[in-house]
Amino acid sequence: MVTPSRITLARKRRGLTLAELSEAVGVSLQSLSNYETGRTRPRTSTLSRLATALDFPVAFFSAPEIDELPAEGISWRARSKTPPRVLEAARAAGGLATQLHEWIESRFRLPVVDVPTLGKPDPETAAEMVRRRWGLGSAAAPNMIHLLEAHGVRVFSLDPDYAEVDAFAVWQGPVPFVFLNTGKTGERSRFDAAHELGHLVMHGHDRSCTGPTAEKQANEFASAFLMPASSVLGHVPRGAHVDQILEAKRIWRVSAMALTYRLHDLGLLSDWQYRSACAELSKRGYRSDEPAGIKHETSQVLAKVFRGLRSTGVRASDVAAELAISVDELNKMLFGLTITAVEGGRTGPALTRNHRLTLVR
Known part of the structure; x- marks a missing residue:
């Protein structure tokens, strides 16, 4: 038995068109189209060639349906000319991550979702409201991935091969997901996480989360969330020069450019001072890097989950086999966490055992 939608998802995950996959496998375009729509089923030999071309285990294609992430509900933080196939590849990777999430959620007690959807307030007010709700006051935001996870956001990493996509967020029913590119600097990744939180909070389920206006709102939210006005005004003098900006950015662990923009936005830098600071930076x-930047933040939930699994003899290869994906595919979702994975036979307790892990904020 073959699940047609899984052929489509695997093809999109690899960034291939129907024509490209048709040529790689040696089947007609019409036959491949029929496989994906379910009109006909591939023979065993053909399915094996499909699995090889798409780099997925044969078992992947007979597993149950995977709910694709809603294309219209995704907030893309990507370059303006990113090819559609790259966005589709990232969306397909997100679909695989939701499958992993379901597997984890059936075995561990994860944090309850506590992400308000505030459609009316302006970005500055929305950021202040979330900070107040989460008890942050005006202090610098802690590890952003840990913070999101503590409030029920499921955070996964993106395949570094698709550098054009910085991040994206989406609500999958009542559960919010954020996906982050690990190829960014630590400071920029923190901003991306706050930016996607802005989309989740301000655009929720029923407002447009794409286009220049939505992106501007999310940027303003991220800036206000990471660099609260009262804190910035209390730490940075008016007309700060570049060396002062570089020193101050450590307080909020943001990029120098992001802080410079915030200073201008708050009236602490004139237009001329802002342009001069940007030119010097x-x-x-x-401009595109953060010399001597902070360490990249990573997931606390995923680290605890896999540490808990290892303690009971369950390895990454076991999890991958349960999901019918490769260990490499699994690792690309996990922020480069060091996971001991040995392919082949498995030992240890059956995976049907309910390993409970309570995560404490």
Whole structure:
């Protein structure tokens, strides 16, 4: 038995068109289209060639349906000219991550979702409201991934091969998901996480989360969330020069450019001072990088989950086999966490055992 939608998802995950996959497998375009729509089923030999071309285990294609992430509900943080196939590949990866999430949720007690959806307030007010609700006051935000996870956001990493996609967020029913590219600097990844939180909070389930207006709102939310006005005004003098900006950015663990923009937004830098600071920062390499930046933040939930599994003899290869994906595919979702994975035979308790893990904020 073959699940047609899984052929489609695997093809999109690899960024292939029907024509490209048709050529790689050696079947007609019409036959491949019929496989994906369920009109006909591939023979065993053909399915084996499909699995090889798509780099998925044969078992993947006979597993139950995977709910695709809703295309219209995704907030993409990506370059404006990112090819649609790259976005589709990232969306397909997100679908696989939701499958992993369901597997984890059936075995562990995860944090309850506590993400308000505030459609009316402006980004600055929305950021203040979330900070107040989460008890942050005006202090610098802690590890952003840990913070999101503590409030029920399921956070996974993106395949680094698709560098054009920085991040994206989506509500899958009542559960919010955020996906982050690990190829960014630590500071920029923190901003991406806050940006996607802004989409979840301000655009929720029923407001447009794409387009210039939505992106501007999410950027303003992230800026206000990471750099509260009262804190910035209390730490940075008016007309701060570049060296002062570089020193101050450590307080909020943000990029130099992000802090410079915030200072201008709060009226602490004039237009001329802002342009001059940006030019000087660009000369010093801060336009696209963050020299001597902070360490990349990673997942606390996923680390605890796999640590708990290992303690009971369950390995990453066991989890991958349960999901009918490769260990490499699994690892790409896990922020580069060090996981001992040995392919082949398995030992230890059966995976049907309910391993409970209570995560404490």
